Amino acid sequence: MAWLVVAYLGSLAVLLVSAFWSTNTFTGAVVHRFTTHNVVKAFTDAVFRVTTLRTIGVALLVTVICIVLAVPLALYMAKLATPRVRLLLVIAVTTPLWASYLVKAYAWRMLLSPEGPLAWVGGYTPGYGLAATVITLSYLWLPYMVIPVFAAFDRVPDSLIDASSDLGASDFSTLRMVLVPLVFPGIAAGSIFTFSLSLGDYIAVTIVGGKTQLLGNVIYGQLVTANNQPLAAALSIIPLAAIILYLLAMRRTGALENV
Template sequence: MTLPATAPAAARTTTRRRSPALPILLVPPLAWLIVAYLGSLAVLLVSAFWTTNSFTGAVVHTWTADNIVRALTDPVFRTVTLRTVGVALLVTVVCAVLAVPLGLYMAKIAAPRVRLALVVAVTTPLWASYLVKAYAWRELLSPVGPLAWATGYSPGYGLTATVITLTYLWLPYMVIPVFAALERVPNHLLDASADLGASDLSTLRMVVAPLVFPGIAAGSIFTFSLSLGDYIAVTIVGGKTQLLGNIIYGQLVTANDQPLAAALSLIPLAAVILYLLAMRRTGALENV
């Protein structure tokens, strides 16, 4: 009768002896997080308060808040910021509108083989090069491209083309979380709703929507943040459209003004933080 009592005690002793080694396993990821990520953000924040030599363009470590003030008060930067946030929100909404019916079909209607084929179809574009996909849409949306030839209309290059391209690029990041959330919805809840006389729309609104909202919230974080920081797609298909990423790139590379570029970079960083806080206040992320 003593063996069952001593075995757990031995197991607890072994666990205690091994527990000091567990924090060591956290050292590499924490070091990477602190040094590579938080360290780079700290340097970005500090460099926003520097200035540049007007003659040589060299960075001067003189503390000033002029770059922050200019980034927040300049009418051009303010307009571009509002346009960028609007594009990011619009891409997020369009991705959600497309992802919900597709995810619903994949999770609840499609046969297993069809579901597998759709999952492969959704995730396959993620393996393709970003530039290949962006330039493919540039060719497709060209005023003399295949779309104009087939339908007689093409949006050309501009803000509409940017939204379409970004929606295509980030749609898988919305479909996968929505599909996973819908797959976790028990079928008996749908059957019970139908048995109680609810219509399909009522079931979607009162039963499915609250359960799927965490997946939509999780996907929206990806689509919003990725659209907010993108500058390559708008360069390829945006025509004369300018988003915040292009302005930051221009200040860093063309104008050689690193402090102002750093100050402008704080705007999308703050926007993403505010968006995360808004999603957290909904309580959706706690259930993902």
Template sequence: MTSVSTEAPPVRAPGLGRRLRLSLLLIPPLAWLGVAYLGSLAVLMVSAFWTTNSFTGAVVHTVTGDNLTRVLTDELFRAVTIRTVGVALLVTVLCAVLAVPLALYMAKVASARMRLALVVAVTTPLWASYLVKAYAWRVMLSPEGPLQWATGHSPGYGLIATTITLTYLWLPYMIIPVFAAFDRVPNSLVDASADLGASDFSTLRMVMAPLVFPGIAAGSIFTFSLSLGDYIAVTIVGGKSQLLGNVIYGQLVTANNQPLAAALSVIPLVAIIAYLLAMRRTGALENV
């Protein structure tokens, strides 16, 4: 009689061919990340320690800390930095205030057809040109524009106009993650809270808010970082206002001082890293 073996077949390690195919698949994106992205960022950081020829304006590869010293001690740069961070935080708060009720309605109240219509309405502006939208707000906020005709008052061009324009531009980047966060909240939790006698506000505050907050924090990463680095909107609607983005652009293009522009670029880079580290504790990075 022939005996039947009951031993399990040995588990084979992934073959060399499979590992090779996986390596070939990963090499192009990792090379792009390491060379094109991180490499250019490293060159930017190194160029902050260079200087320029005072006569020709050419970049001189002489190591010096004068640019960083000037950035840290110059009162103008300090004021522009505080103004830029303040505008970025204000835009983030305004986007959150506008996004939360709309995202809540889309996720928990609206019918399927209305939800689809609202999702289309929120995402459609993302397909429009950035410049077209910015110039549209320039027309809207003009002292002789439609806002002046309709209300008899227009903020004109300045920080208020910049804040309004940036809030409009980046609002979809807040709505989408907040909507996704609300949509992930089980309806059973909301029903259980109501069955236990909690009011709608109490349910929103004690049940939904802790679950949705990581989504708000994820959206804030987009709105804060995009506002911090923007220089086009403030050029179009900011009037005489200056933010870090257009100061860096001016040093790079107008003043032809690449090392000083690179040194100024360190400020938003450090601010964004600090903001990401702060948001990491909220679980925001898992919702990005």
């Protein structure tokens, strides 16, 4: 707990404090003089506002895609697959987590390239841009959705499904009225990972996004390229606030107990 407070919460405190500093316009050095200019600019500038909305939209879209892909796969793994097939599917889902993040991102860059395999086979590829960013992020974070949803399905007693069938419910009714309410906390838990990881990503966006700008890229650019640490810190408040609001929204679903 002490390490968490010092290393994590302490660094966040320094980040928030530095957002109220300024920079010397001539040397670029950070000036420890209180000002609200950076925070006001981060929340009112039209470019930053559009980038924020785009970033949140991408994070939500990636989350929805991961849910759509993860729920049927997790249901099959937990309730329909034989023990051998289940083991193979668990290995298939978790193995990509051991691969390098950069290797996976660059692999999608090659796949989505205008001269890549997708163009050879299907004659069409989205190339680099917003669509490529969503596809790549969905692939990268899908295991973080599948694992908690699979665990949620696995905890549902088979007797409940049998009882629902005995009472005359269809498969769809059983899924909607019995399984979904029970596994929703697992879905919400997975969405915390997919949403927060997509919200803060900037490496994959740089690799496959082309000219797409998300908050992570803008913050990185202000910190490294523009050498404006206070403005970068002020912009970092936006995804931090979005994640906190998302966590508060998920709290009532029981998701935090499933993380």
